[in-house]
Amino acid sequence: MNSNGDNFGIHRVGALPTKAESDQTRGQVLSNFMLHLEDYQPTIPDAITSQYLNSAGFESSDPRIVRLISIAAQKFIADIANDALQHCKTRTNNTSQHGREQANKNQKPNKDRRYTMTTDDLTPALSDYGVTVKKAHYFV
Secondary structure, three states: OOOOOEEOOEEOHHHOOOHHHHHHHHHHHHHHHHHHHHHOOOOOOHHHHHHHHHHOOOOOOOHHHHHHHHHHHHHHHHHHHHHHHHHHHHHHHHHHHHHHHHOOOOOOOOOOOOOOOOHHHHHHHHHOOOOOOOOOHHHO
16 A cells, blocks of 8 residues: 555545645646537537527527537436436346247357337436336327
């Protein structure tokens, strides 16, 4: 163990930098991030994000703020899609295991699987984030 309390990049309570050092470091990190933000093109275009922000009553003259919100929305959508994929894989594995019990055991499982996201996969993923999805009455 190092004498300065650093263990593989994990700082212990006694080895934390002083407030002035941490503020300067945080400020530098934030300024570097904002510089990178100017060149980054998120998946959700700035014009679409600006339109939704304006319709919600938010206006900003700084395009970096709009881009930052675009990145946050992109992350939110990616997290939901990833969670829905996990639900889909679980559902597919459960149904395929049931089908395999009835099928011949000498067959090799298909490694190249394609998954189809359904509302049944998306609903629990969205509910984890507080979004409620209800099917229309004509689908019930």
